[in-house]
Amino acid sequence: GENVEQHPSTLSVQEGDSAVIKCTYSDSASNYFPWYKQELGKRPQLIIDIRSNVGEKKDQRIAVTLNKTAKHFSLHITETQPEDSAVYFCAASPLSGNTGKLIFGQGTTLQVKP
């Protein structure tokens, strides 16, 4: 089955710096890759997603890139702010058109220091 590896497990940056989180997946049939942000004690919230027919997607300070050949995708946060501090999860959907089955990475705890 699908396996998703996420690195690093923790990341500390200064406010204003950029942060990059990387994920690799194993199933070449996966075609949907969302990123979730989870604040302490709260539910995961979708922040951005990308499909396999797109190489890059950007939403203000957040961007995601996808390399299908290498089977990895990355989250880029620019101009980080203290409110970006949270746990970030990547995920992959191994069933075409089915977002009900997501396999998640282990998570990255991002700390943005003021």
Add this chain to the structure above:
Amino acid sequence: NAGVTQTPKFQVLKTGQSMTLQCAQDMNHEYMSWYRQDPGMGLRLIHYSVGAGITDQGEVPNGYNVSRSTTEDFPLRLLSAAPSQTSVYFCASSKTSGLKETQYFGPGTRLLVL
């Protein structure tokens, strides 16, 4: 819309007891899923459903049962609770509608098995 709701918010069980975690959504979503979240292990898929009457196993299905008799509800049953099932449980739902397939999470149920 209430979105995805879960009950109870918190539950303490003794080893061997049974219980049902409730999940409901009012968005007419076809897909529903159950995840468990443990420290350092991300979100792991337990069971998922692509529609009423259809369920399938995820990554960690042992010890859990599900059924989907209606589109709105997707209960998770623990037949004989074990300490290893102590975790935070999230229910999620999503809809296939073109390119806007987002999985929405409920607030979670925190389960402690003694």
